[in-house]
Amino acid sequence: MDVGTPLTLRMKWTLKLKDVSYENIEEDRFNMSAQLFQYNPVHKRTPVLVHDGKPICESTIIVEYIDQIWSHNPLLPTDFYERALARFWVKYADDMVPAIGLLAQSSNGEEQEKAKEKIWEHLRVVEDQCFNDEKKFFGGDTINIVDIAFGSLVQFIGVLEDALEVKVLGDEKFPHLHSWYNDFKDVPVIKENLPDQDKMMVLLKFTLFVMGSSSDSTLSYIGL
C-alpha cells in the first residue's frame, strides 16, 4: 500500500529483495480507505502488510516479519549479538524520524536550522561509529535491515533537500555516509525500486501547501 513514502519504501524494498510477489494497493493519503482503518486502527496509516488475511503494521516490524516468513536472503544476522546490534541501529534510524519531521514542518529559517542540527547530531554518530574499511554496507558485503532503515530516510532527506532548497547531507560533512548511500542505491534491487524523487518532491510541496506546515496531521500525510 502506498509505496511513495519513506516507511512504505522499506516494505517495498524488502519484498523485492526477497522476490516475493504481492499486490500493491495505493492509498490516497488525503482520503485513506475504510479498509486501511480496519487493518491499522491504531495508527491509521501505511505501510500495512496483509498476509494470509492478517495485517502487520509498523515498517520495522513488517521487515522483520517478512524476513522470518521468507527466510532466504536474510536481512537480520543469525548471531544473536549481531542481531541485537542491527536492531540497535534500526532503532537509531527510527529515532531520527521526528527530526526529519521537524525539518519537513519547519516554517522559518530558525526552525529549519534547529531541525538540521538535530539530524546532523544523529548522522554524526552514524558517520563516526558505523563505517570501517572492511564493510561496504551495514550488513557487510550485502545489505541488511539497517541499510534498508537508513536508506529509506536518506532517500527522503534528499527529497526534502530539493523541496525546501536546503543542504543536509553534504559529502564533505559525511563522506562515509555519502559513499555508502551511493553504493546502496547502486544495488540492482534498490536501483530498480527507487521512487521518482521529482514526483515525491512535487507531492511533498503540495502536501505542505495544502496542510500547512505546522498542522499536527501533516506528518502522517507526508508518511512519517
Added chain:
Amino acid sequence: MDVGTPLTLRMKWTLKLKDVSYENIEEDRFNMSAQLFQYNPVHKRTPVLVHDGKPICESTIIVEYIDQIWSHNPLLPTDFYERALARFWVKYADDMVPAIGLLAQSSNGEEQEKAKEKIWEHLRVVEDQCFNDEKKFFGGDTINIVDIAFGSLVQFIGVLEDALEVKVLGDEKFPHLHSWYNDFKDVPVIKENLPDQDKMMVLLKFTLFVMGSSSDSTLSYIGL
C-alpha cells in the same frame, strides 16, 4: 546497571523471570561512570547488559536478546504473526515514553494537563484494543514482553502520580488496565522485584528539583 528506572526495570524483570544470575552495577545517575560511556557511547545511559564482555543497549533490544540466549520461559510468541503483534504493542508502549517524559517535566497545570491527555490517548487505545475475557495478561495465561513493557511504564506513572500529586491512571477511566496491572504485580517474580515506590518518588522529586524540570538532560537523569 541502575535498576531503579523504568527501562532498567524491564531488564531486571526479564533476568529474574529467566532465573539468570547476574552482577548488578548501579550507576550514579548524576555522575555516570567511564565504563558506562564505553559500553553505551551513543546514548550514555542505562540499561546496558554486558554479556560475554559485549554490551547490549536499549531496553527492548536487551529483553529480546535475553529471550533468545536463555530460551526457557519464552517472552516472545513463537508464531511469527503473534510475534509481530507483540512487537507492535511493545513499540506502542515505547511510543508512550515521550508523553510520560512531558508529564515529568511539566512545570505548570496547563503543561501537566496536556501531558496527561497524551498519555490518556495512548492508554485509551490499549484499554479498548488489548483486553478480552479470555486473556489475563498480554501474553495470555502468563506474562510476556508486552506485559513487561507496559508494566514498567505503569509502575513509573504511579511514581509520578505520587511525586506530582496528579491522577493519571484512574480505575474508573481504565478498568481493564487497572485490573491487568493488579494481576501483573501479583505475579511472584514481579512482586519480589518491584522497586520501592517511595524511594523512587523521593529520588524523582530530588532530580526534578536539582535539574530543573525543563532541562534537556532531565529525562536522561530520570531514566526515560
